[in-house]
Amino acid sequence: MRPIPASQLMSGRRRLAGALALIVVGLCAAHNARAALQIEITSGVRDPVPIAIVPFARAVAADGGLDVAEVVQHDLEGSGRFRALPRERMPAAPTRAAEIAAAVWKGAGSDYVVVGRVTAIDNGQLAVDFELLNTLTGARLAAQRFVGAASALRNAAHRVSDVIYQKILGVRGAFATRIAYVAVDGSPPAQHYQLIVADADGANQHLILDSRLPLMSPSWSPDGQWLAYVSFETKHSGVYVQLVRSGERRQVSARAGVNGAPEWSPDGRKLALTLGGSGGNPDIYILELTSQELTRLTDDPAIDTEAVWAPDGHSLYFTSDRAGSAQIYRIAAQSGAHPTRITFGGSYNARPRLSPDGSQLAMVTLDNGAYRIAVQDLASGTVRVLSHGRLDESPSFAPNGATLLYSERDGERGALATVSTDGLTGLRLKAPQGEVCEPAWGPFSP
Amino acid sequence: MTEKASMRRVMIVLLVAASVALGACAAKRPVAAPPAPAANEAVQGSGAGSANAAAGADEEAAGPQAGLLATHLVYFDFDSSEIKGTGTDVVAAHAKFLGGHAGTRVRLEGHTDERGSREYNIGLGERRAQSVRRALLLQGAADAQISTVSYGEERPAVPGHDEAAWAKNRRVEIVYLAQPLPPK
Numbered sequence: 001m002r003p004i005p006a007s008q009l010m011s012g013r014r015r016l017a018g019a020l021a022l023i024v025v026g027l028c029a030a031h032n033a034r035a036a037l038q039i040e041i042t043s044g045v046r047d048p049v050p051i052a053i054v055p056f057a058r059a060v061a062a063d064g065g066l067d068v069a070e071v072v073q074h075d076l077e078g079s080g081r082f083r084a085l086p087r088e089r090m091p092a093a094p095t096r097a098a099e100i101a102a103a104v105w106k107g108a109g110s111d112y113v114v115v116g117r118v119t120a121i122d123n124g125q126l127a128v129d130f131e132l133l134n135t136l137t138g139a140r141l142a143a144q145r146f147v148g149a150a151s152a153l154r155n156a157a158h159r160v161s162d163v164i165y166q167k168i169l170g171v172r173g174a175f176a177t178r179i180a181y182v183a184v185d186g187s188p189p190a191q192h193y194q195l196i197v198a199d200a201d202g203a204n205q206h207l208i209l210d211s212r213l214p215l216m217s218p219s220w221s222p223d224g225q226w227l228a229y230v231s232f233e234t235k236h237s238g239v240y241v242q243l244v245r246s247g248e249r250r251q252v253s254a255r256a257g258v259n260g261a262p263e264w265s266p267d268g269r270k271l272a273l274t275l276g277g278s279g280g281n282p283d284i285y286i287l288e289l290t291s292q293e294l295t296r297l298t299d300d301p302a303i304d305t306e307a308v309w310a311p312d313g314h315s316l317y318f319t320s321d322r323a324g325s326a327q328i329y330r331i332a333a334q335s336g337a338h339p340t341r342i343t344f345g346g347s348y349n350a351r352p353r354l355s356p357d358g359s360q361l362a363m364v365t366l367d368n369g370a371y372r373i374a375v376q377d378l379a380s381g382t383v384r385v386l387s388h389g390r391l392d393e394s395p396s397f398a399p400n401g402a403t404l405l406y407s408e409r410d411g412e413r414g415a416l417a418t419v420s421t422d423g424l425t426g427l428r429l430k431a432p433q434g435e436v437c438e439p440a441w442g443p444f445s446p
Numbered sequence: 447m448t449e450k451a452s453m454r455r456v457m458i459v460l461l462v463a464a465s466v467a468l469g470a471c472a473a474k475r476p477v478a479a480p481p482a483p484a485a486n487e488a489v490q491g492s493g494a495g496s497a498n499a500a501a502g503a504d505e506e507a508a509g510p511q512a513g514l515l516a517t518h519l520v521y522f523d524f525d526s527s528e529i530k531g532t533g534t535d536v537v538a539a540h541a542k543f544l545g546g547h548a549g550t551r552v553r554l555e556g557h558t559d560e561r562g563s564r565e566y567n568i569g570l571g572e573r574r575a576q577s578v579r580r581a582l583l584l585q586g587a588a589d590a591q592i593s594t595v596s597y598g599e600e601r602p603a604v605p606g607h608d609e610a611a612w613a614k615n616r617r618v619e620i621v622y623l624a625q626p627l628p629p630k
Contacts, residue, residue, distance in 0.1 A: 188602040211497035214600035216564055233497035235504045235553070236595055237568070247495050258572050258596060261565040274565060280576035280594060282569045303569030319566050326566055351563035364563045371561060391607070393563050409560075409607060438564065 037202030037416070037429040037436065044080035045424050049168055051076065052085040052110040057095040057117040062126055064150055068118055068157040075161035075175040075201060079403075080425025085110050097131040097140050106135040114164060118153070125149060128156040132164055141167045154204055155445075174398040175200055178442040179405060180208070180218040180227055181416060185434035195229060197244060200398075200441070202416075202429045208242065219271075220442040221264045227440075228252075228262035228271055239273060241289070252289065258282050263308050265333075272297075272307035272316055284318050286333065295335050306351050309333070310358050317342065317352040317361065326350045328363060343376065345383050351394065355401045360421065362395040362404055373406050375421060386419045387426075396441045407437040504553065509622025514539035518620045519603075520578055521613065524559070525570070527577040537581045540620055545586025549626035554578050555619040556596040557603070559612035564598055571596030578618045590627055 053073045076082035091104045094115050105113045116130030125147055132142040142163050146156040158176035165173030179202075183194045193215040198205040209215060213232040220227060221241075228241045237259040242249035253259045258276030265272070269289055276282045284297040284307045298304040302322035309316050310330075317330050320339070325347045329339040343349035348366035355362070358378075365374040365385065373387040373395045389408040396405045401421065408417045410428065414435035419426040429436070509518065518540075520533040529537055544550055556571030556578075575594035582592060602615045 188605050191601065209495045209497055213497070214597060215497070216598075216600060231497050232595070232597065232600075236593075242495070249495065257594070258568055260568050274569070276569075276572055276596075280572045280579070282572065303566060303573065305569050306563060306565045319563065321566075326562070348562065350566045391560060412605075412607070 035432045036205060037198065037431055039074075039078055039202060040428045040430065041078065041080060042417070042426040042428050043424065048081055048083040049112065050085065050110050051082050051112040051114065051164075051168075052090060052105055052108070053114045054090060054092075054094060054116075055087065056115075056128075056130070057119075059118045059120040059126060062120040062124070062150055063118050063153055066153045066157070068116065068128060068153065068160070069114070071154060071157035071201075072114065072161045072164070075158060075173075076164065078201060078427055079165065079173075080420065080427065081165075081169060097133050097143070100133050100135075102133065102135040102138045105133075110135055112141075112164075112168060114160075116160070121147065126153060126156075128153070128160065130160050130163075132167055154199065158199065158201070171402055172400045172444075174400045174403070174441075174444070176445055177399055178224070178445075179396075179416075179439055180220065180442065181407075181436050181439040182215050182218070183431060183434055183436050184414070195227070196436075197227070197442075208244065208247075216438055217261055218438060218440045219263050220440055222266055222268045222443055224443045224445060226264075228264060230260050230262065239271070241271075252287060252292075261306050265309050266311055266313040272309060274305040274307070284316065284331070297331055297333070297335065297337065298339065308352050308354060310354055311356060312358065317354065319350040319352065328352045328361065342378070343383075344381075349374075353395050353397055355397050355421070356399060357401060360397075360401070362397060364393050364395065373404060373419065375404070384423065386421070386423050387417070389417075392417070394438050394440075396439055398441050399444045405439045405441050407439060505624040507622045507624040509552075509620075510543050515543055518622075520574075520618045520620070522574055522616045522618075524561075524612070524616065527570070527573040529577055529581055534581075536620075537578055538585055541582045541585030541587050544582060544588070544591050548588065548591070549629065551591050551593070551623040551625070551627055552582075553621045553623055554582075554592060554594045555601075555621055556594065556598075557601060557615055557617050557619070558599050559615045560599045560602065560607065561612070562599075564600070567598035568596050569598075571598045574616075574618050578620070 053069045056068045073084045077084055091108050094100045095117050096115060100113050113133045113135055119127050121127050128146045131140055133140050144163055146159050155176055161175040162173030177200045178197055179200055180197050183196050185192045193211045195208040195215045196205050197208055211233050216230045218227050218229045226241050226243055230237055231240055238254035239252050239259045239262045240249050241252055253273055255275055256278040257280055258274055261274040263272045271287045273285045273287050274282045275285050281301055283299055283304045286295045300322050302320050304318055304320045307316045307318040315330050315332050317328055319326050320329050327341055328343040328349050330342050331337050331339040346366055349363050351364045353362045361376045361378055363374055364371055367385050370390045372385050372392050374383050374385045376383045391409040392406055394407045403418050403420050405418050407414055414437045416429040416436050416439050514536055517536045520529060520536055554575040556575030558567040558570045575596055579592050579594055604611050604614045
């Protein structure tokens with residue numbers, strides 16, 4: 001079976017790639033199919049919201065066996081902020097809000113009940129209807145329908161989770177988003193690298209690129225259509241951009257020396273890059289993608305790298321050891337600008353990432369001999385260490401700013417982990433075999 | 447190499463990669479010729495591309511093996527690019543060999559241990575490779591004989607997550623290349 005295009009949404013976009021490319025891809029991708037990441041909740045809030053997600057009425061012939069309510073339950077519990085009522089303890093099996101006896105569900109300990117239906121409609125499309133009821137007030141908080149192809153049913157389930165999360169917690173959910181990461185199999189020195197895109201819950205994985213030489217630093221374009229990344233496939237570093245849906249790709253930099261750390265500008269037209277040149281001194285540049293025009297931002301004998309754009313696109317943050325140890329600096333996005341140092345605590349602060357509202361700076365910090373994920377409030381300068389590992393790295397904000405995704409070393413193996421920016425909830429995403437690292441959380445889908 | 451020539455080489459490599467991918471699949475289903483790459487540097491890829499290019503001009507050779515030349519590894523202290531101890535003698539031996547074999551080429555591959563952020567480690571690995579490059583140049587090798595690449599922490603020599611493993615992973619590998627420099 002051909003894998004579902006990674007970017008397939010409920011709108012049912014068509015693939016652009018030619019039929020021949022599809023045959024090649026289909027066979028190779030099926031061969032390289034990976035098992036889903038396994039989720040383990042590592043911490044949750046003390047008083048999670050009690051909710052009952054009743055199994056949806058199903059269109060059995062058409063829905064491919066996907067249990068929508070189970071996906072929603074998985075999403076909400078994985079956030080660490082909800083506790084779902086086990087199905088065997090449910091007092092009834094309603095599929096419409098009108099059938100819900102609120103007092104009975106309140107008696108079973110649930111403050112909220114979710115019911116819904118999957119029905120086959122015209123053109124082989126499916127409709128997912130769901131309703132959210134508050135059992136304390138009896139109020140119906142949401143009633144919505146998502147329509148799309150059967151192949152996009154999982155995405156519809158994540159969209160149901162997004163709405164529930166927003167209605168109850170007041171923050172837009174980020175379940176219907178995707179993540180990119182690098183999977184590494186094999187033992188040194190014979191390792192094998194794969195760039196993967198998956199749903200934010202680690203399921204529905206798609207192979208983007210496969211290589212015997214390292215792949216690193218995936219970065220999403222703001223519209224979620226492209227990934228930029230570094231590949232060493234030519235035994236030299238190169239920066240590539242690749243259309244996630246079709247696989248079409250372009251090499252955008254393979255200059256002498258280091259080509260690294262691509263990061264898309266908020267307007268999607270430029271990449272920040274680290275270029276080393278033949279002299280081997282990494283500095284920050286901006287590459288305009290259409291014109292290929294290159295602007296040099298920094299010129300210092302230190303290592304300047306890992307640039308990331310502020311959400312307004314006017315400035316960038318980057319790592320530099322110009323003061324003797326790695327610290328984070330900010331610089332205006334124009335030639336000749338002077339950087340300002342941003343981090344002062346400790347001997348190592350690197351790999352900056354900005355929250356979507358631009359107020360928080362996530363980074364890797366050396367904390368009591370361990371590399372951990374910390375967040376600095378840019379207005380007050382206050383730093384909070386959020387992770388507890390020994391070799392945590394590559395922090396990436398969820399598009400709603402509520403959660404950070406990063407990589408950690410769990411025993412001998414690299415895994416992905418999340419922590420909420422309030423530090424209260426976390427989970428681990430582990431591959432059944434091999435290591436996963438360098439996660440990048442994609443933007444909201446339209 | 448000019449930018450244009452470099453691009454052309456990459457195009458060829460990607461074409462080879464595409465045909466390798468086709469070959470791998472052709473056993474299961476007959477397919478026609480691979481799609482031609484579009485104009486400019488765009489390449490018709492696939493939903494799941496393969497970047498396993500065939501070996502090109504950068505193919506490796508065993509290199510000299512006599513005495514100190516059998517050692518192709520130079521090790522470094524944490525967060526340092528200073529060549530020291532036996533590393534000094536190893537680099538001197540390779541510099542002398544390169545000075546006496548003007549057509550021979552090497553690629554210096556810089557590596558770090560796994561601590562710290564990945565792209566920053568690419569910078570550190572490059573600094574180590576450049577340190578060895580400068581030492582080779584000072585002792586008789588020519589610039590055209592040497593290229594560098596940094597893999598940072600991405601290609602450890604040994605597994606493990608303790609000081610013993612880290613010490614083996616902080617290194618520069620002197621890789622001899624099969625294709626000689628064109629005669630002057």
